[in-house]
Amino acid sequence: MDTAVFVTMLVTLIVVAAIVFTLxxxxxxxxxxxxxxxxxxxxxxxxxxxxxxxxLLVGASGxxxxxxxxxxxxxxxLAAALVSMLLFIAGSTVxxxxxxxxxxxxxxxxxWYSGATVRLAGDVTAxxxxxxxxxxxxxxxxLLLGLVTVIGAAVYPTLPASIPVHWSASGVADRYEPKSxxxxxxxxxxxxxxxxxxxxxxxxxxxxxxRALPSASAEQNAARERGIRSVMSSLLGWxxxxxxxxxxxxxxxxxxxxxxxVLITVGVVVLLxxxxxxxxxxxxxxxxxARRGAAITGGDTGADAPDDDRFWKAGIFYVNRDxxxxxxxxxxxxxxxxxLGHPVGIAIGVVLLMVVVGALVLAFTAxxxx
Amino acid sequence: xxxxxxxASEIPLYQQLRDRVVEGIAAGRLRSGDKLAPVRTxxxxxxxxxxxxxxxxxxxxxxxxxxxNRTAGSVIARGxxxxxxxxxxxxxxxxxxxxxxxxIARLRTVLAExxxxxxxxxxxxxxxxxxxxxxxxxxxxx
Numbered sequence: 348m349d350t351a352v353f354v355t356m357l358v359t360l361i362v363v364a365a366i367v368f369t370l371x372x373x374x375x376x377x378x379x380x381x382x383x384x385x386x387x388x389x390x391x392x393x394x395x396x397x398x399x400x401x402x403l404l405v406g407a408s409g410x411x412x413x414x415x416x417x418x419x420x421x422x423x424x425l426a427a428a429l430v431s432m433l434l435f436i437a438g439s440t441v442x443x444x445x446x447x448x449x450x451x452x453x454x455x456x457x458x459w460y461s462g463a464t465v466r467l468a469g470d471v472t473a474x475x476x477x478x479x480x481x482x483x484x485x486x487x488x489x490l491l492l493g494l495v496t497v498i499g500a501a502v503y504p505t506l507p508a509s510i511p512v513h514w515s516a517s518g519v520a521d522r523y524e525p526k527s528x529x530x531x532x533x534x535x536x537x538x539x540x541x542x543x544x545x546x547x548x549x550x551x552x553x554x555x556x557x558r559a560l561p562s563a564s565a566e567q568n569a570a571r572e573r574g575i576r577s578v579m580s581s582l583l584g585w586x587x588x589x590x591x592x593x594x595x596x597x598x599x600x601x602x603x604x605x606x607x608x609v610l611i612t613v614g615v616v617v618l619l620x621x622x623x624x625x626x627x628x629x630x631x632x633x634x635x636x637a638r639r640g641a642a643i644t645g646g647d648t649g650a651d652a653p654d655d656d657r658f659w660k661a662g663i664f665y666v667n668r669d670x671x672x673x674x675x676x677x678x679x680x681x682x683x684x685x686x687l688g689h690p691v692g693i694a695i696g697v698v699l700l701m702v703v704v705g706a707l708v709l710a711f712t713a714x715x716x717x
Numbered sequence: 718x719x720x721x722x723x724x725a726s727e728i729p730l731y732q733q734l735r736d737r738v739v740e741g742i743a744a745g746r747l748r749s750g751d752k753l754a755p756v757r758t759x760x761x762x763x764x765x766x767x768x769x770x771x772x773x774x775x776x777x778x779x780x781x782x783x784x785x786n787r788t789a790g791s792v793i794a795r796g797x798x799x800x801x802x803x804x805x806x807x808x809x810x811x812x813x814x815x816x817x818x819x820x821i822a823r824l825r826t827v828l829a830e831x832x833x834x835x836x837x838x839x840x841x842x843x844x845x846x847x848x849x850x851x852x853x854x855x856x857x858x859x
Contacts, residue, residue, distance in 0.1 A: 466721035469762035472736060472747065473754045556761030565719035653724045656765070669766040671757050 353420055355619060360416060360435065362623050364409030366630060370680060371398050373634040377651070380447035381662020381679035384454060385463040385651045386562070389421045395455040401446035426450045443646045443679075447662060466561040466650035468568065477568065478552030478576040481584025485546045488591040490537055495595045499531055502602060506531065520605050529604070538594045541717050542587045552576055554691075555700020556672030562649035567639065574636030575676060579683065583628040589625055593618025603685045633681040658688075665692075718746045722763065730765060732771035742782060742796060745856030749796040752789045780816060797856060 371380060376389045379560040380400060380564055384391070412435040419427035453459075508528040511520035524530040557575055559568040658667040662679050668688040673695070677684045685692035685699075722730055723814035741747040753759075756774060762769040774791050777783035784794040795811065831841050 465723065465725055467765065468719055468721050468723055468765045469754075469759050470719045471741070471754055471759060472732075472751055473757060473758065473762070474752075475758045556764070558764055559719065561721050568719065645809050652723065667764065670764045671760045671767045672764065713790050 352424075354538045355615070356420075356431075357413065357416060358619070358623075360412055360431060362410070362627075363432075364405065364439075366414070366433060366626070368402055368405050368409070369630075371401060373637070373681060374631060374679060375638055378678055379450055380443065381655045381659060382447055382450045382454060383652070383656050383659075384450070385459055385465075385647075387463065388454075388459050391453065394450055395448045396448040401442050401448065402675055404442030404445065405439045408442065411438070417492055436612055444661070451549050451656075457556065460651075460654045464650040467653060468559040468561040470565050470568065473565075473569065476554065476557075476572050478549070479580045480549050481546070481580045481587065484584030484588045485542065488542050489539075491591050491595055492535060492542070496532065496597060499602065500534070503531060506602060511601055512610065519608065520601075534594065534598050534601075538598075545583050545590075547589045549580055550578055550619065551674060551683065554673040556670070556675055558675075561652060571636060571639045574639060575633070578629060578632045578636050581632070581655075582625060585625040585629075586622070589618060589621035593621060623683040625644060630681055637676070637681075637689070724765075729769075730763075731769050731773035733778065734770065735776045736792075738773075738777055739782065742793060743852045744857075745797065746850075747793050747796075749793055751785060751793045752786075753791040753793065771840055781811065781813065797852070 349552070373380075377384055379389075379394045380401060384394070412431040415434060416427050416431035419430065447560065464595075503605055506526055508526050509523045510526050511522070512524045512530055512533070513522035515521045554649075557572045559565075559613070560571070563571065593614055597615070600607060600610045600614060655667075656662075658670075659665055659678055661678075664686070665675055665684055665686050666688040667686055670686055670688065672686050673689050673691045674683045674685050675680070685695045687696055689691055718741050720734070720741070721735065722733040724730065725732065738747065738753075753774065754762075756767055756770045760770045762792075763770075774783060776787065780793070782793065782795050783791050786792045828841060831844075832838075836844075
C-alpha cells in the first residue's frame with residue numbers, strides 16, 4: 348500500500364464526512380433535516396437538540412471510520428477503503444433517521460402547523476427561467492481533448508510498440524498492450540464520453556421546477572431560482588473541465604514518460620483537488636442561493652410554505668402525483684432529485700438505480716478479478 | 718405578478734387563481750396584452766396539478782378577461798377604463814349581458830350579507846368606495 352493512495356483515501360473520507368456534517372446548515376432553516384416547520388418554530392429547542400444529535404452521530408461515525416481505515420489499511424487495503432466508507436454511510440444514515448425523528452415527533456405532538464398561515468406562491472406573468480447550459484466549459488474541455496488528440500496523432504509513429512494501459516494503485520504501470528489506436532486514444536475516447544454525458548446531464552436542469560417562497564418577493568424568487576440553476580450548471584461545467592484536464596495530463600504522461608511516478612501522482616492529486624474543491628465551492632454557493640429569500644422569513648411577517656412532508660418520504664424521496672415537475676431541488680442535500688410520482692421521474696429513478704447497481708457490480712468484479 | 722393561494726382554504730385553488738388575476742387586472746398590475754405564465758410553469762411553481770391551472774385560465778377565458786394567443790399562450794384581454802388596448806368604448810359591447818347579470822346577482826348577495834349583519838347603507842357605500850379608490854391608486858402607481 349502506497350502512502351499517496353492511503354492519504355487520498357483518508358482525505359476522501361474526511362472531506363465526505365465534513366460535507367455530511369455541515370449539510371444541515373446548508374438548508375433553509377424551515378426544513379431542518381428535511382422536515383417542514385413553520386418559520387415561527389425554527390428556534391424550537393428540539394430542533395437544536397436534533398441537529399446536535401445528528402452532528403454528534405455523524406462525527407462519531409466519521410471518527411470510527413477513519414480509525415478503521417488506519418488500522419485495516421496495512422492488513423487489507425481494498426477492504427479498508429470499502430469497509431470504512433460503508434461504515435460511515437451506514438452511520439450517517441442512522442444519524443439522519445434518528446435525529447429527524449425527534450423533530451417529526453415534536454412537530455406532530457405540538458401540532459406546529461395549526462394556526463400557521465400557509466400559502467403557495469407563484470408568478471402568473473413569469474417567463475420560464477431557463478437553466479443555463481455550461482457551453483463554455485464544454486467547449487474548453489473539447490478543445491483540450493482535440494489538442495491532446497492532435498498531439499497523439501503527431502507522435503503516434505514514434506511511440507513504443509508496447510503501451511501502458513493500466514497503473515497499479517501506487518502509480519506504477521502494470522499492464523501493457525501492443526500499440527494500437529485504441530491503446531493510444533482509448534482513454535481520450537472515454538473522457539470524451541464522460542464529458543458529453545455531463546454536458547447532456549446539464550440539460551436535465553430544464554425539467555426542474557423550483558418553488559417560489561411565499562415569504563419572498565417576485566424579484567427575490569426569480570433571483571433565487573436563477574441562482575440555484577446557475578450554481579448547478581457551474582458545478583457540471585467545472586467537473587467536465589477538471590476531469591478533462593486531469594485525465595488529459597495523465598494521458599500525456601502515459602505517452603511520453605510512462606514510468607514517471609511523480610508526474611502521475613501530481614496529475615491524480617490535481618484532479619482530486621479540483622473535484623473536491625469544485626464540490627466544496629458548489630456547496631457554499633448552493634447554500635447562499637438556496638437560503639436567499641428564505642432568510643427573510645422572520646416568523647410574523649409573510650406566510651409559510653405549506654407542510655409537504657407527506658410528499659417527501661424520509662425527507663429524501665419526492666413522490667407527488669399532482670406535481671407536473673419531473674425534477675425538483677433536494678430538500679436535504681444539494682442538487683436535484685426526481686419526482687417519483689411522475690412517470691418520467693420514475694423512469695429516471697430506474698435508470699439511476701441501474702447505473703449505480705451496474706457500477707457496483709463492475710467495481711466488485713474488477714476488485715475480485717485482480 | 719406574484720400571487721399567493723391558500724391550499725388550506727375551502728375556496729378551490731383554480732377559483733383563487735382566477736380571483737387573484739382579476740384583482741391584479743383591477744389594480745393595473747396586469748394589463749391588457751400581458752402574457753400569462755405557461756400552465757406547466759405556473760403549476761410547477763405551485764407544485765399543483767396542471768389541470769387546476771388550466772381550469773383557472775379557462776375561467777378567465779370564458780369571462781373574456783383572457784384570451785388564447787397562438788404564439789404567446791394566454792394573454793390578458795381586458796383592462797380597466799382608460800387602459801383599453803382593444804379600442805372598445807362601452808362595457809356593454811364587451812361584457813356578455815348574461816355574465817354581467819350574474820355578477821350583479823353575486824354583488825347583490827355580498828351586499829345582502831353586509832345588510833343582514835347590520836351594516837348601514839352609508840358604511841357599505843364607503844367600504845365599496847375605499848376598495849375602488851385603492852384599485853385606482855394602485856393603477857396610478859403602477
